[in-house]
Amino acid sequence: MPLAYMSGFGNSFETETLPGALPVGRNSPQKVGYGLYAEQLSGTPFTAPRAANQRSWLYRIRPGVRHMSRFRKVDPGLVRTAPDREEAELALGQLRWAPVPVPEDPLTFRTGLRTVTTAGDAATQIGMAAHLLFVTRSMENEYFSNADGELLVVAQNGSLRFRTEFGVIEIAPGEICVIPRGVIFKVEIPAGPARAYVCENYGGGFTLPERGPIGANCLANPRDFLTPVAAYEDKEESGELYMKWGGELWCCEVRQSPLDVVAWHGNYAPYKYDLRRYSPVGPILFDHADPSIFTVLTAPSETPGTANVDFVIFPERWMVAENTFRPPWYHRNIMSEFMGLIYGVYDAKPGGFKPGGMSLHNMMLPHGPDTEAFEKASNEELKPVKQEGTMAFMFETRYPQRVTRWAARLPQLEETYADCWAGLKKHFAPGRREPR
Ligand SMILES: O=C(O)Cc1cc(O)ccc1O
Ligand SMILES: [Fe+2]
Numbered sequence: 001m002p003l004a005y006m007s008g009f010g011n012s013f014e015t016e017t018l019p020g021a022l023p024v025g026r027n028s029p030q031k032v033g034y035g036l037y038a039e040q041l042s043g044t045p046f047t048a049p050r051a052a053n054q055r056s057w058l059y060r061i062r063p064g065v066r067h068m069s070r071f072r073k074v075d076p077g078l079v080r081t082a083p084d085r086e087e088a089e090l091a092l093g094q095l096r097w098a099p100v101p102v103p104e105d106p107l108t109f110r111t112g113l114r115t116v117t118t119a120g121d122a123a124t125q126i127g128m129a130a131h132l133l134f135v136t137r138s139m140e141n142e143y144f145s146n147a148d149g150e151l152l153v154v155a156q157n158g159s160l161r162f163r164t165e166f167g168v169i170e171i172a173p174g175e176i177c178v179i180p181r182g183v184i185f186k187v188e189i190p191a192g193p194a195r196a197y198v199c200e201n202y203g204g205g206f207t208l209p210e211r212g213p214i215g216a217n218c219l220a221n222p223r224d225f226l227t228p229v230a231a232y233e234d235k236e237e238s239g240e241l242y243m244k245w246g247g248e249l250w251c252c253e254v255r256q257s258p259l260d261v262v263a264w265h266g267n268y269a270p271y272k273y274d275l276r277r278y279s280p281v282g283p284i285l286f287d288h289a290d291p292s293i294f295t296v297l298t299a300p301s302e303t304p305g306t307a308n309v310d311f312v313i314f315p316e317r318w319m320v321a322e323n324t325f326r327p328p329w330y331h332r333n334i335m336s337e338f339m340g341l342i343y344g345v346y347d348a349k350p351g352g353f354k355p356g357g358m359s360l361h362n363m364m365l366p367h368g369p370d371t372e373a374f375e376k377a378s379n380e381e382l383k384p385v386k387q388e389g390t391m392a393f394m395f396e397t398r399y400p401q402r403v404t405r406w407a408a409r410l411p412q413l414e415e416t417y418a419d420c421w422a423g424l425k426k427h428f429a430p431g432r433r434e435p436r
Contacts, residue, residue, distance in 0.1 A: 056266025141239025
């Protein structure tokens with residue numbers, strides 16, 4: 001049966017699996033219908049301004065206190081949290097990794113999550129981490145929750161099904177989902193092994209960017225964001241609930257499924273989005289716009305216009321600009337750019353950047369098109385060209401990103417990456433002037 005979702009970004013949703021399970025006109029009646037417990041989950045402080053305030057009311061078989069009590073600390077595997085004090089063994093420079101294959105070992109969402117970079121400080125709710133995720137086994141009586149940040153999951157290969165307290169979300173390559181901080185879930189693989197990129201946002205939640213003069217439409221449209229309808233498990237089997245909290249991994253035994261929410265209402269809930277629904281806006285006469293024009297979601301910091309993390313994509317689009325060097329320009333950026341390629345070809349690196357691969361262009365490190373892309377873009381006939389079948393993305397943060405020991409030691413790290421610019425020759429000729 002296809003999964004059911006409700007459309008809209010940050011709406012006040014309501015959904016119930018049994019008729020009348022949601023109290024009417026109040027949150028906390030003396031007795032909730034069907035013998036359910038009422039519980040509030042606050043994603044922002046109680047006192048957050050109305051426009052930013054996020055909370056949901058969950059009507060569940062048992063309250064959270066019956067699922068989570070004393071935790072014990074367990075091995076975090078390859079998950080790291082900022083500030084990551086493990087030695088950075090890498091010399092400063094532009095970095096790129098070839099795709100890391102999905103290992104053969106049995107890996108669940110918990111054991112298959114591997115941190116690549118960390119930035120900021122999770123304890124102060126600043127910054128982010130970029131992870132790779134490999135899943136070869138579904139979680140059964142195992143559940144996960146992240147108190148350190150929200151998780152933006154970018155499917156790259158294979159599908160992932162998230163059974164959450166709020167309902168079930170499935171994503172395939174080209175789609176993303178966001179699991180808010182504190183939400184309990186488990187991950188299944190409906191059709192074999194899966195690989196994904198994950199951005200863990202330690203700061204305030206992702207929201208839609210302002211459109212300014214673009215107006216009321218295009219870019220990511222709110223109606224294309226989908227939140228699951230309620231779904232619950234009434235399962236009295238023991239298992240483990242893992243919680244990432246304070247940069248450590250904790251575990252407690254559960255005697256029943258904590259995914260026992262029969263009905264809920266509110267605006268703090270997981271959601272998914274198909275990146276192909278994004279309507280890109282760009283230069284239609286000349287020049288190359290800043291990539292912020294392709295922001296799907298932004299997690300602001302306290303400084304206006306300075307994101308804690310922006311999630312930016314490079315989707316299919318027409319390139320039409322006249323007398324323009326069409327790929328990204330060479331640049332240095334105060335923000336740090338982590339990129340991945342979901343499918344297709346990325347125009348700045350047509351040969352070297354492979355689907356499933358990743359690159360890191362850290363704060364103020366110069367980067368831009370490789371030699372091949374420069375030569376082509378400087379000499380091609382500037383007809384309208386469609387960049388087809390491509391989807392790259394960037395996690396762009398105001399904080400420098402530190403590479404983890406795991407990522408620094410990966411054999412896929414390309415030692416000679418910077419050679420992709422080695423062929424950029426000196427063309428300077430004081431006697432020659434291009435027409436303006
Ligand atoms: O560096 C990159 O490849 C990402 C990027 C793309 C673009 O079109 C403009 C700026 C930018 O950082
Ligand atoms: Fe860049």
